[in-house]
Amino acid sequence: MRTLYERADVVPLIAEVFREFGFEGTSLSRITEKTGLGKGSLYHFFPGGKDEMARAVLAHVDGWFEREIYAPLRDGPPDDAVAQMWRGVDDYFRSGRRVCLVGAFALDETRDRFAADIASYFTRWIASLRDALMRAGWPADQAIDHAEEVVLGIQGALVLARATADEAVFGRALARFRQRLQQLPG
């Protein structure tokens, strides 16, 4: 039985801990508990400690979105890419049961530590969605407006779903946005 001994294998586990407890609330003992790896092993993989672990997690999340969401929005057929975005985010955020790690990091002083990564995650999401909408026929000003509102709305839906312990909020929000983007103007 092969256990985890590659850095890439533990990053998703560490990501879950950061997602659940935030940066400050994540302790090495919790990471040890989740991964089964002692501090020695963790510092072997991440010499920079907790900070480097968080950076690896952010890079991992960013890589997933770049590959599954942003790149198709920029380069693929716009209607397919948008449809894949709805499926992708609903799946990724477990229909509202999972929280956005990047959004959570943004809210407290953790943002200052990872400001560039956090800003890039959102600006690239908005920019790639705007591109797809324009290629789908939306005028530039409406495309940017809709893109911003969708990305912002997904974050808000995740906050509200978790705050009220009502996951259905997330699905309803996605449905509203999907419907709105389907009605081309004119």
Place this chain on the structure above:
Amino acid sequence: MRTLYERADVVPLIAEVFREFGFEGTSLSRITEKTGLGKGSLYHFFPGGKDEMARAVLAHVDGWFEREIYAPLRDGPPDDAVAQMWRGVDDYFRSGRRVCLVGAFALDETRDRFAADIASYFTRWIASLRDALMRAGWPADQAIDHAEEVVLGIQGALVLARATADEAVFGRALARFRQRLQQLPG
């Protein structure tokens, strides 16, 4: 010169610390630094420690919203109440430069500690806004949809504004919602 020696005077200061650092990131030393009060005084006002301080802060925030936003939405002239809500939240959140403490608490395991307070803050906001919209002439299903989308959108706008360090996101989001609510259906 009268300094702070009432519990009510220090709550807003403590609120700022929780808003900036989150629950886990807020330490008693940071509260001491902000308020100028030593641990002795803090535990005199809040025998329950950090937990009781956070509860007092949540109650303070809740009281402000109940008084300035929810009650007018439920009882006042709907158009005036909605207009006052836009002014109120723009002012309260400093046009996007301030974060929502309740939303931030909702994202990590802090939610479990204050679950009832956090859920109530959002469900009452949505319910009171829905009431106002219905009294303004919106059909029930659209009123609840819009209310949920506005409350959720405000949270998302705060996340996005802070994440991208672009406060203007917040103002644009408020303007979009305001415009949408002005166009009564039919």
Place this chain on the structure above:
DNA sequence: GTCTATACAGTGATAGAC
């Protein structure tokens, strides 16, 4: 690579002088 042992600063909290 993975572990145990350990260093040391910082945490929330309490006691008691004034």
Place this chain on the structure above:
DNA sequence: GTCTATCACTGTATAGAC
């Protein structure tokens, strides 16, 4: 009421055995 001193504990991080 406010302070200082102190508590037990947990935090991140390091060193070194195996």
